[in-house]
Amino acid sequence: MKTARKFQAITLFPDMFKGIFENSMMWKAQKDQHVELSTVDLREFGLGPRRQVDDTPYGGGDGMLLMVEPLWSAITSAKEADPTAKVLLMTPRGQRWKQSLAQSYADSGQGYIFVCGRYEGYDERILELVDEEISVGDYVLTGGELPAMTIIDSIVRLIPGVLGGETSAVIESFSDGETLEFPQYTRPEDFNGLKVPDVLLSGHHGEIAKWRKQNSKKAV
Ligand code: 4FV
Numbered sequence: 001m002k003t004a005r006k007f008q009a010i011t012l013f014p015d016m017f018k019g020i021f022e023n024s025m026m027w028k029a030q031k032d033q034h035v036e037l038s039t040v041d042l043r044e045f046g047l048g049p050r051r052q053v054d055d056t057p058y059g060g061g062d063g064m065l066l067m068v069e070p071l072w073s074a075i076t077s078a079k080e081a082d083p084t085a086k087v088l089l090m091t092p093r094g095q096r097w098k099q100s101l102a103q104s105y106a107d108s109g110q111g112y113i114f115v116c117g118r119y120e121g122y123d124e125r126i127l128e129l130v131d132e133e134i135s136v137g138d139y140v141l142t143g144g145e146l147p148a149m150t151i152i153d154s155i156v157r158l159i160p161g162v163l164g165g166e167t168s169a170v171i172e173s174f175s176d177g178e179t180l181e182f183p184q185y186t187r188p189e190d191f192n193g194l195k196v197p198d199v200l201l202s203g204h205h206g207e208i209a210k211w212r213k214q215n216s217k218k219a220v
Contacts, residue, residue, distance in 0.1 A: 004030070004033045004034060004035050004036040005034070005035050005036070005109065005110070005111050005159070006035070006036045006038070006081065006082040006085060006111040006112075007035055007036070007037050007038075007111070007112050007114070007152050007155075007156070008038050008039070008040055008078045008081065008082065008085070008111075008112070008113045008114065009038070009039045009040065009113075009114045009116055009145070009148050009152070010039075010040045010042055010071070010074045010075065010078060010113065010114065010115050010116060011039055011040070011041070011042060011116040011143075011144075011145055011148075012041070012042045012043055012053065012116075012118050012143075013116075013118075013143065013145055014039035014040075014041050016145045016149075017037070017039050017145070017149065020149050020152075020153065021037045021039075025153075025156070025157060025162065025163070026152075026153065026156060028162075029156050029159065029162045032161065032162070034156070034159050034161055034162050035156055035159065035162075037152070037156075040074050040077060040078050042066075042070055042071065042074050044074075045069075045070040045071075045073040045074045045077070046070050047067070047069060047070060052067070052070075053066060053067055053070045053071075054066055054067060054118070054119050055067050057120070061120075062120065063119055063120035064119040064120060065119060065120055065121055065122060065123055066117055066118065066119060066121070066122045066123065066126075067123055068122075068123035068125045068126050071115065071122065071123070071126045071129075072126065072129060075087055075113060075115065075126075075129045076129075078113045079113065082111040082113070084110070084111065085110065085111035085112055085113045086110050086111070086112050086113070086131045086132065087112075087113045087115065087129055087130050087131045087132075088112055088113065088114050088115065088130075088131065088132050088133075088134050088148075088151070089115045089117075089122070089126070089127070089130045089132070089133045089134065089144075090114060090115060090116055090117060090134060090135075090136075090144030090147040090148055090151075091117065091121070091122075091133050091134070091135060091144070092135050092137075092138065092139070092140055093133060093135065094132070094133035094134040094135040095132070095133065095134055095135065096134075096135055096136075096137070097134050097135065097136050097147075097150070097151055097154070099154070102151070102154040102155050102158055103158055105155045106155045106156075106158035106159050107158075112152075112155075114144070114148035114151070114152065115130070115144065116143055116144030116145045116147075116148050117143065117144040118142070118143045118144070134147070134151065135147070136150050136151065181216060181217055182212040182213075182215050182216040182217075183197075183215055185197070185200060189201065197211065199211045
């Protein structure tokens with residue numbers, strides 16, 4: 001039995017991941033041994049009696065930074081569980097996440113360690129252990145947990161066998177490889193006079209494909 005790929009999230013708020021790890025597709029992907037999803041509690045690597053993980057920035061400035069030592073120990077511990085894993089730092093200054101990256105990460109067969117920040121960010125020296133800095137968008141969040149969840153979802157759903165028949169409305173089959181989204185409908189055929197386009201009820205697959213291409217918008 002092939003070992004499940006590990007996705008580990010280093011975070012001060014492990015409970016935030018319960019929702020996505022224990023429901024729906026993510027839960028099924030674990031049950032079917034496609035992936036192993038876990039959290040690493042950064043607080044467990046905090047320093048001193050108060051398990052300190054953050055401190056004030058040298059040179060002044062507002063807010064607090066995540067200290068290098070607890071992060072370094074947490075990443076080292078996660079790598080003991082998965083030595084070949086890639087370390088991904090969630091940060092607004094990272095490379096922008098997109099569908100083609102999700103596909104290449106899904107195809108890589110790699111394990112991943114997601115470093116979820118809090119406060120104003122990190123001690124820069126943590127980059128010694130980081131393989132990729134990734135951003136989900138040009139806005140500032142309170143933590144890296146939501147970006148990590150988003151990226152994990154976008155990768156795991158592309159792992160062969162995870163999504164059974166349920167493919168999304170995103171068609172990647174058109175020759176130009178461009179991903180397009182087309183309008184979709186389900187029962188009832190007539191809702192308050194709003195009718196499903198006849199072509200979709202025709203059973204004429206050639207006509208349906210043509211209609212979908214004509215009515216598609218660029219997706220991702
Ligand atoms: C973010 C983003 C993001 C910055 C400071 C967490 C916050 C705090 N991460 N894409 N946008 N992170 O806003 O990835 O550490």
